[in-house]
Amino acid sequence: MKYLDNVFIEMENINKVFPGTVANDDISIKVKKGEVISLLGENGAGKTTLMKILYGMYKADRGEIKIDGKKVNINSPQKAKKLGIGMIHQHFTLVPVHTVLENVLLQLNESYAPKYVENKIKEIGNKYELVVDPSALINELPVGFQQRVEIIKALLGNSKLLIMDEPTAVLTPQETEKLFKFINEFKSEGNSVIFITHKLNEVMEISDRIIVLRDGKKVGSINKKDADREKLTQMMIGREFDFEVKKNEATIGKKIIEVDNVSIVGETGNQILNNISLNISAGEIFGVAGVSGNGQEELADAIAGLKKISNGDIRLMGKSIVNLNIREIINSGVGYIPADRHKVGLVLEMTVEENLILKSTYGQKYFNKYKLLKSKKLKIDTEKKINKFNIKVSTSKALVHSLSGGNQQKVVVAREVTLGDKLLIASQPTRGLDFGAAAYVKRTLEKEKSKGKAILLISNELSEIMELSDKIGVIYEGEILDIFDRNEADLKKIGLLMTGVRGESFEK
Amino acid sequence: MSHLKNRSNSVKDLFLDKFNNKLVLILSSVFSIFMGLTVSGLLMLFLNQNPVEAYKLIIEFAFIDSYNIANIFAKSTPLILTALAFGFAFKAKLFNIGAQGQFYIGVLAAVFVSLKLGWMPPFFVLSLSLAASFAAAGIWASFIGYFKAYFNANEFLVSMMSTYVAVAIMDYLLRGPLQESKGEYPQTDLIPNTAKIPTFINGTQFHYGFFAAVGAALIIYYILWHTRLGFHIRAVGQNRNAAEFSGINEKKIFIIVFLICGGLAGIAGFMQVNGINHMAVQGFEADIGAAGIGVAILGNANPIGIVFAALLFSTLEVGGLMLTQTSSLPSSIIGIMQGSVVIFVVISYFINNKFNILKRKRKLINNGEEI
């Protein structure tokens, strides 16, 4: 009886079928009050689908949901909010051209005085160290800050259960710490959290109980104290898994890309990039470490020709590319896995096939000389890539939006790796990937490197940078503060540099 | 991992999914047509007419003899083209509200060529007149795309305003250089027989142009789904950022799309001048542009859907015209019928859209979480 009293939400025998996929197969879970549950599973295991059903965004084909023992019908997110269920989304539920305040106002069911909400935003911001300027425009905020707005939005709704679907994917380690602090505080008030992540160390740190899904089925639920990394992995993929990415000692070839004193000055005269210089040679991975929003996206965009530079020069194979247009840069062998795959990487309403050739529409590879589509060749090539890159999709003609997050990323990776035969820019390439897929992407980067490509790796995950890079540059406020060789890189020093503490002050 | 497991099954599912979407679309169109006609029927009650009787008569009249049946095809010909002029731009998320003006530019080009080059054999006059109407109106409209591309002008407003300019040009030319030799009315002389599009059924207005219009719809369909241009148009329409990221030149796309749209509306002008009126009259066919938008909406901007929507509108027009001539119903009842059908289509769009926005929101939310 005591136990039952303590249960907040029960999902019973949930079933959800999409054309071609059983996303949830008879899943039952319970969430107790004051409990943090981690939901684990590979890409496409059905985690998001299950949470969407709980949040009223999808209708289950079968099964029911109970709150405090009473059956409820959650048919919309509004209803879910009323019942005390909140969901933290990572991106794109924000209107980019509106301010932070406007976005928060937009999602509130009742109307409040803007001033009141503004104060609320500041209050929550201060309390949980999620400070964000209420009058800032969303599209001018870096991804990490947009995430904060999402969290604040959910906190304003008085939720008793917060669902967080991969909230840490865009956060820096420091921000993640703050989030965890908040989660613990939230939990101690008797609230519950369902937390989705692909990072096992986070699972081990934050959860009380772990529920594992595989191929749409619930594999099991275990308490944190009975769990360890190996066990969880075993449950998730049904076999042991080799985490290690073998480091290839590729022979360093000639310089592929030279970034020479590059600066970008913003419209208001602010220095977005400040005299950045770096070289990457064939067979080398250059990792850019830094807290997101310090200019790493702009650096990548500048090399890819998406952003004009104010000063300096960028040379590919010795030739300046600053005056080339985007297409010419693509054609000279630069692949770019962008951090924001939905905004720029994919056309969600087009098919997997079409997205794979988005950048190859010029020339005669997929269109003949009359500019007509070679559909047969497209189909054959697509199926090869689907197999090669392990993209889980029912058919190559499926629209990309029907793929799970991880599989969407694989489409981008497949395309860009193929295109970038000289330089591959990889910005947050493993974001949102399960460890199997992440390891796969890392191995791909290693493999491409050993083929003699130069690779620019940008990641919020220091561990990833440390794992893969041959050279590491630390970026802070648009400036590369220091560049280390992998062997002499000192984690502590890099961590401090990332927050702007320079060598001199470090010595003191 | 067997990614392609249950492959055939999935393909079937996908097909069913697509088919279902299409089916929903067709059903909601049929429903809108039904509702539109019901509402206009209620209005007829106020006019002391029996709507059931009236609709029976419309159908009867529309198909009463070969002349009327032929007329349905004749009337749908320019409608298909002005509807394509709206629908094609729509695929790139562009609004072309200026089909009326583009139509007039096409009319002027066609009548000019037909009058000046009438001494040539029919094949040449007709080809040149067709080409001239496409080119003139296409270039005219491409400026809308140009202003959008290079000055970030709002294409909705620019295209709408451009119609006023086209009307002014037409007024000037039909009162000046192109005015009939009698100099009495603001209209041109009749074009020579060599410049007339041959009729498909003798003694009716059903001319071969109808097949050209259907051909144009098929070509547009083909462009959209099987060519590089169509690929680029859809990419730009669905995600401009991703298109830019992929090196697709959206400026060029804006200009080309408007060029083609203008050209299509221009050909509608050719059809009327060389196929029906055999001259240009100031301000004639003044609602062909607006009707085109209605047809495009009813046809869901799909080239094939547009052909059927145009035929429906023309049937109402032809049957309705005889009905109003033989009863006390005012001729405006035809417009009311077409208008209310479109209104219901828009309402069902709106509902659908709400649905889609919800779906999209979910998708966005979904995608957000999944990153």
Ligand SMILES: Nc1ncnc2c1ncn2[C@@H]1O[C@H](COP(=O)(O)OP(=O)(O)OP(=O)(O)O)[C@@H](O)[C@H]1O
């Ligand atoms: N709207 C949809 N239409 C069709 N299939 C879908 C849809 N949403 C999800 N699926 C499919 O359902 C399965 C489960 O997807 P879901 O998004 O729940 O996975 P996930 O566990 O969240 O994966 P990830 O870690 O990659 O985010 C996948 O195979 C996916 O392709």
Ligand SMILES: [Mg+2]
């Ligand atoms: Mg997911």
